[in-house]
Amino acid sequence: MLQELAGIEEVVVSAETSGITGQMVMATVKLREDVAPSVSELRRRIWAFCRDKLPAHKIPQKIVITRESLTSKPAEKNSQAARAGRHAKYEWTKRGGIKMTTIATHFAKELEQLHKDGYVLFKNVLDRGQTTALKEGIRLAFEGKDDNVMMQGPMFERGEVFEALVDHPVISAFIEEVLGPDCQLSSMNGMRTTRNNGVSKWHVDEALFFPLPQGAELDASIPMPVFLMNALYYLDDVTEDQGPTQVVPGSHRAGQAIRFAEEIGAYKGQGPVSILAEAGDCLVFNSQIWHRGARNQSDDPRYVQQVIYRKKFIVPHMTYDINGAYRVPEEIAQRSNPRRRRLMGYSEQVF
Ligand SMILES: O=C(O)CCC(=O)C(=O)O
Numbered sequence: 001m002l003q004e005l006a007g008i009e010e011v012v013v014s015a016e017t018s019g020i021t022g023q024m025v026m027a028t029v030k031l032r033e034d035v036a037p038s039v040s041e042l043r044r045r046i047w048a049f050c051r052d053k054l055p056a057h058k059i060p061q062k063i064v065i066t067r068e069s070l071t072s073k074p075a076e077k078n079s080q081a082a083r084a085g086r087h088a089k090y091e092w093t094k095r096g097g098i099k100m101t102t103i104a105t106h107f108a109k110e111l112e113q114l115h116k117d118g119y120v121l122f123k124n125v126l127d128r129g130q131t132t133a134l135k136e137g138i139r140l141a142f143e144g145k146d147d148n149v150m151m152q153g154p155m156f157e158r159g160e161v162f163e164a165l166v167d168h169p170v171i172s173a174f175i176e177e178v179l180g181p182d183c184q185l186s187s188m189n190g191m192r193t194t195r196n197n198g199v200s201k202w203h204v205d206e207a208l209f210f211p212l213p214q215g216a217e218l219d220a221s222i223p224m225p226v227f228l229m230n231a232l233y234y235l236d237d238v239t240e241d242q243g244p245t246q247v248v249p250g251s252h253r254a255g256q257a258i259r260f261a262e263e264i265g266a267y268k269g270q271g272p273v274s275i276l277a278e279a280g281d282c283l284v285f286n287s288q289i290w291h292r293g294a295r296n297q298s299d300d301p302r303y304v305q306q307v308i309y310r311k312k313f314i315v316p317h318m319t320y321d322i323n324g325a326y327r328v329p330e331e332i333a334q335r336s337n338p339r340r341r342r343l344m345g346y347s348e349q350v351f
Pocket residue numbers: 191199205230232244245246291292293294304306
């Protein structure tokens with residue numbers, strides 16, 4: 001199936017032992033001679049290609065690029081023109097990049113929903129091994145903390161499974177699509193809400209960015225500018241009882257300050273909805289949507305990993321006290337791939 005992805009000539013998929021999840025899927029890939037993407041770029045494309053076709057745990061996580069043939073027979077030479085015709089959506093540029101229009105087409109449905117409703121739920125983007133490891137990491141981060149402490153970060157300081165979320169192949173690709181290819185991380189908090197707790201007051205994240213005069217409305221053809229996006233990875237199945245995230249669809253376009261309160265009205269006739277999700281799903285939303293986390297009514301703590309991304313010019317909010325002065329530890333930056341390093345704020349691009 002992966003051979004349908006432009007630029008891949010041959011591929012062998014196998015199982016590999018992983019220290020984190022027990023086993024992981026590995027793809028050894030022979031590329032066409034005229035393309036040279038990095039491993040992380042290729043991994044991202046493979047994720048984007050497979051995510052509608054395979055459950056997350058079957059999508060290759062480890063990618064090995066080889067120039068050797070993987071079959072005893074020489075691979076049949078497909079003409080570039082024939083491939084481009086069949087897979088125009090994935091056409092690569094000479095420098096191994098992918099055209100923005102191509103990616104936009106790939107996320108077209110999600111982009112439309114983000115601009116219309118203000119949020120998108122990505123299903124099944126983490127496998128069981130990841131949700132279990134993340135949940136345990138968050139549980140440890142809260143050890144010894146009072147029940148009313150609901151956020152701990154920055155979580156990428158707590159191991160590889162957290163670091164890997166920064167540039168999650170599907171979610172970070174979508175975020176870049178919206179915030180731009182130079183966007184960066186704003187914060188990465190683990191969340192734990194115990195019985196009767198939750199971030200239960202309705203709010204927009206950080207500030208109201210685009211106030212509108214009372215009664216004024218954006219023309220439907222104008223997409224709301226997006227500066228900050230929140231990605232919530234659910235590590236448990238989220239029921240009404242457990243305190244789901246709640247949003248008022250479309251309210252990111254309201255341009256109205258809301259009271260920081262436990263009740264909310266409707267926006268254009270639309271009241272709040274609960275996002276009932278499964279462990280491994282990720283809710284991505286425009287920070288400007290009216291939202292909250294309903295109080296947890298169950299006896300089980302609810303664990304969520306929050307990752308917030310921002311346009312590059314906005315100050316990060318990595319910790320609650322030192323904000324912009326925070327530096328990602330050098331050893332984490334050193335071992336990161338270029339995309340993850342850039343998301344963590346190590347950007348070489350000035351403009
Ligand atoms: O706990 C939740 O589901 C919502 C969290 C929240 O309000 C936020 O991340 O801003």
